[in-house]
Amino acid sequence: MSARNLLVTALGLTCVAVLAVINIPDRLPKLDLVERASQFAGALEANAPYRPPTVREGENALSGLIPLLTGGKDTQSEVKTLTPLGFTVTEGRDATTDRRFVMAATEPGDERGWGMYIADYGATPKQVIEVPHPNFDLDTEQIGVQLYRALPGSAVLVAGAHRRAANGLADVAHNANSLFNQVATALARKGLPQVQLHGFDDKSLPGTGVVVSGGSTPHTQLHVQIADRIEADGTVVCRAWQQSCGNLEGTTNVQGQAADSMGTVFAHIESDGSIRSDPVLRARLVAALAAALSSSGP
Template sequence: MSARNWLVTAFGLVCVAVLAVINIPDRIPKVDLVERASQFAAALQSDAPYRPPTVREGETALSGLIPLLTGGKDTQSELKTLTPLGFTLTSGIDSTSGRRFTMAATQPGDEQGWGLFIGDYGARTRQVIEVPHPNFDLNTEILGVQLYRALPGSAVLIAGAHRRAANGTADVAHNANSLFNLVATELARKGLPQVQLHGFEDSSLPGTDVVVSGGSTPHTRLHEQMADHVEAGGMAVCRAWQQSCGNLEGTTNVQGQAADSMGTVFAHIESDGSVRMDPQRRDRLVAALAAAITAGP
């Protein structure tokens, strides 16, 4: 082969390689994360079996989930770690935000119903969004994913079992041995603030749309900003540091207790059914919370 022909061939191969790299994102599947989370939540049943992880299972799961949730890119390593525990790993692009994500999820109905976890692929994690009661606090998983979309650098934790499964053992907000709590505690140990989303019936606190609380942690400027932004969005707010909010303050939630012991921020957000079932009001709540978090202290 002549030198000229060799150069032409080499140049052509380089062009093909460059085009292949450019087109890689086109081969990554696009996924509607709200739809995926909603399907996951809808499949959770109160009569399903459930057990928390053993100590060894918890340690192994953390070794795979924490890198995934904090911007890790070594998905093959995470796959090898998490698959034997019953997790399915997915990598894709969220169809609405356009951001690449990694997701690990157990199968609804399995006794190892340990959760659905979403990480921002390759991004520095700034906050943790938690949904402890999917398919009980209806549509909180929608709020969680919408908040993820509004806040780049979010890790999302969605419980993998109905809170009433196994006689309430699956209530991750009150079970310190759940994998959900182990992950939340490890992320709090890294200093990450947590936003935990709940729902209440309208009759539980008439005249209130949203409750903002620090749970068992001291209230901070962030809690005040959240309440102010939510109120500015046209919703009635109960500020737990100023008044009684009908036992909706989340002071017994173990994630808040762990955060309190570490001095990290924990925000417990309750929204009533009229907010969670109305897409426009959900959007306003998400926008308010995102604005408050983005504003910083």
């Protein structure tokens, strides 16, 4: 083969290699994140073991998770950090939005049930969506991931254990030592607003569909907009800054307490079972939350 032909062949191979690298994101697997989150939540059991991370484990986990949740792209480095802690890191594209995501999740049933964390790959987050009681506040993980789909630039935090595991030690909304709370606090420290999703039994507050509260933080214009948007669809809303809402205000949630100490926004949203179990009503709630968050953003 002549020198000229060798050069042409080499250049051709180089182009193929470059194109292969460029197209790697297009070959990422597509995953239905709502289905994946529901499978994760459904596998959480009240009698499973659980322990919070040690101080060193918490520090290591934060060093891996916070970069991923705040726009980092060096996923291989984070894999090396998070894998020894029981996390599996997955990159892919959401089957509905086609947005590229990165997800770090522990295994349901492991004593290190420290959560599922989802972020838009490489995107600077605008808000934090929290699901502290999966498989207890039923279908809240679906609302959380559907809200992620509606709001590009969201970081999603889903607890990795049933709230009753280890005699309630796994209740991340009331355990400041949980990794979930450490991650939420670190993101709040960056000034990000938090929307925490809960559910209540219809009998707990008859006639009310949604409770909107600031938890232990002062109510803001965001809370008002959320309530207004939800009410616009005909849903009865209890506004915790105006009336008693049957002890569903979330004033003891540690994420809200941390947000209050830092002066950041915390929205505690409770929805009744009829809304959470109905795909149409769930979609309306998601649309209302997304509209309020979008209009209040920078």
